[in-house]
Amino acid sequence: MKKQLIIMLLLLLFIALPHASAAADKSAEDIYAERMSLYKKMETMTQIPWYWLAGVDAYEKGLRRARNDREEAKGVINIYYSPKEWSGPLNPNMEEDNPTAISMFDGVGLDGNENGKASLKEDADVLYTFANYLAEYGFDDNNIQLGLWEYYKRDQAINIITGHARIYRKYGTLDLDDHAFPVPLNYNYSYRSTWGDTRGWGGRRIHEGTDIFAGYRTPARATSYGVVELKGWNKYGGWRLGIRDLTNTYHYYGHLTSYEEGLEKGDIVAPGDTIGYVGSTGYGKPGTEGKFPPHLHYGMYRDNGYSEWSFDPYPSLKSWEKGERNSE
Structure with missing residues (x-):
């Protein structure tokens, strides 16, 4: 029995390894393409412009980097919800992904990819949940900023996200990771x-x-x-x-x-x-x-x-x- 258990565990590990490797081996271009596809899809579903979603996502990515109470995102979307917030504060199942049960316990999680589940592990569900929240306030810049204020309760958060959104809107791409030294290299x-x-x-x-x-x-x-x-x-x-x-x-x-x-x-x-x-x-x-x-x-x-x-x-x-x- 013990030998069979070891064999089963090794088999499961062998099956899981390729998936973990594939996720780790994604190129920056692949990640940008996947994110943009999600932003554009949610723009179509909720009418929230993609660059606002990109601005929020970039802000949340920065928060994950700066804080020790948030783990690194498992997928390509960085917006953070705690399990309690997602599933509902009184939900006995903090891994709940049934949209009806989540709603009954006043959780925020929604189904964004129409697979019948509202999973905190699904990028589409997380992004749709936030985009749908913003859509409750309206679709123009002022109403989106109002929704962001109600969510973050911090002027600086609104300023930073607005700046991010403006940059993405201007350049029309997520591939903006280039850097330069503060003075020209040909100077002394x-x-x-x-x-x-x-x-x-x-x-x-x-x-x-x-x-x-x-x-x-x-x-x-x-x-x-x-x-x-x-x-x-x-x-x-x-x-x-x-x-x-x-x-x-x-x-x-x-x-x-x-x-x-x-x-x-x-x-x-x-x-x-x-x-x-x-x-x-x-x-x-x-x-x-x-x-x-x-x-x-x-x-x-x-x-x-x-x-x-x-x-x-x-x-x-x-x-x-x-x-x-x-x-x-």
Whole structure:
């Protein structure tokens, strides 16, 4: 009996392995195609524009990355529902996939692929459930934003998702993972890991970024696709700029001598776009400069749906620099 049980377990493992391998071996292009197909299908079913669904999904993917209370998505859709929320708070079966039973227990789960089940493990069901929720508020931008507010109860979440949706709508594709180094590689520059170093001006604090030393008016460039979220003076960072990318990451550019002409808050930028010029502004009232050598302070901040915190940008900078050199 024991021998038969071992054989059965090995057989089940052998059958399961190819499926796990196939999922892991999906190319980025295949994943983008599968996601887009789902977005477009749900747009047809609910009238919610695909780029809004893509914006929500990208935001939720960023939350999964930033939080330890959410596991990595098993499929290609990243929108998160807890089993209790999906099945119903009083449902004795947290793996319930019967739409009628889910409804009886006030769960949110719906059947999006018309197979008679509402499964939290099915991408189509998860995406349809969220799209159907938004459709209850309306199909235009303002009503979709109202629905998002009622769901997330956070202005910043609405701002980030709206930015994501605008980017996807502009470019019409999900394949927007390119990056660029913050300054052109043919300019003279130097940098090392300085995140976490102590700073004394303005009170004891840590350095929340990497300093890239370069000459005055060296172009500062967008490192990713994103939306200009902030522009103006800060007594620490001088003339600074903030860009939010599609992973919810906020990119901070400090000590600029000036901005690229015509660049405004709300503008969409692409990797390599010039957004300003290296300087030595900051550590004082508006216009203060020259208190330190010219350099670009580059910081990265992660959003978890509640707050933001800085993390070391140095590994990303080295990766982008290497990738750009290899593509020359």
